[in-house]
Amino acid sequence: MKWSEFFTSSIGKKFIMSLTGIFLISFLVVHVGINACIWANDGGEMFNLASHFMATTVVIRIVEVGLFAGLLLHIIQGLVLEVQNRSRRRNGYALKMGNRGSKWYSRSMGLLGTLLLFFLIMHLSHFWVPSRFMDLPTTEIGGKEVVNQYAEIVRVFQNPVVDMLYVLGCLSLMYHLLHGFQSAFRTLGIPNGKYISLIKGIGFGFAVIVSLAFAMMPVSVYLKWVS
Numbered sequence: 001m002k003w004s005e006f007f008t009s010s011i012g013k014k015f016i017m018s019l020t021g022i023f024l025i026s027f028l029v030v031h032v033g034i035n036a037c038i039w040a041n042d043g044g045e046m047f048n049l050a051s052h053f054m055a056t057t058v059v060i061r062i063v064e065v066g067l068f069a070g071l072l073l074h075i076i077q078g079l080v081l082e083v084q085n086r087s088r089r090r091n092g093y094a095l096k097m098g099n100r101g102s103k104w105y106s107r108s109m110g111l112l113g114t115l116l117l118f119f120l121i122m123h124l125s126h127f128w129v130p131s132r133f134m135d136l137p138t139t140e141i142g143g144k145e146v147v148n149q150y151a152e153i154v155r156v157f158q159n160p161v162v163d164m165l166y167v168l169g170c171l172s173l174m175y176h177l178l179h180g181f182q183s184a185f186r187t188l189g190i191p192n193g194k195y196i197s198l199i200k201g202i203g204f205g206f207a208v209i210v211s212l213a214f215a216m217m218p219v220s221v222y223l224k225w226v227s
Contacts, residue, residue, distance in 0.1 A: 010084065013077050018184040020074035025181065025206070027067055032213045038226050044150025045141050052146040055131060075117060082110035105175040106183075112176040119169030126156050157221035166218045174211035181206060 034054065037047035054060050105112065130136055131147060139148040157163055181203030182196065190196055220226050 010081070013081055014187050017074060017077045017081065018187040020070040020077070021180055021184040022188075023067075023070045024074060025177075025184075028210055032210050035217050036213065038150065038153065038217065038220065041226055043227065044139075044148070044153075047150045047153075048139060048146050048148060049141055049144075051131075051149040052144075055147070071120075075113070078110070078113050082113075086110075103179065106179040109176065109179060112172050115172040116169065116176055119165070119172065122165065123169070126162075127152065153217075154221055157218040160222065163218040163222050167215045170211045170215035173214065174207050177207035177211065178204065 034047070034050045037050050038044065040046040127149070130152060131149060136152060137148045138145050139151075140146075157166075182200045185199045185203075186196065190199055
């Protein structure tokens, strides 16, 4: 099989989905680490400094372009695979296996991915777009003038409807990761047995901890657990 044929085949699409998925998982580790800075309870200083570093470092900005490219490719390939899978399952099965064949969330990756896309659009409109294209208030930390992203977070998360949507988005992320994490490594060739059991365990812990940490951010701000 030629390389051009490989990347347009079903296996090739799944391979690209796996690579981009693992890249996005690595981004989640960085993102949740920066978000965790709000719990320093220092008036947002640590969070603002971390955000300033991410926004002004050249290497990080270059990686950001790659992140958006990987995200776009992940979305497109996911939609293509979902359409192909639905066309193949058009006639369905005579016997419905339900959760005995696979978990409901592994059969609903298309739906979960779509919900995450809407959540991502909302998230970017709340934070990334204002930070890049609007003049947000600044604050001085250690003699350095930085954008006060923490104040923007506090402002956005004063709305309980927005907070609820964020929590639901994080719930969708958790279920998406529960299947996507181990599926990505399976596609890249991790053999069955003890290795896949280990990957499943790590994936379960990652999905729950990361999604819970993201969900607790709006909750903590709204309930004034951070200051």
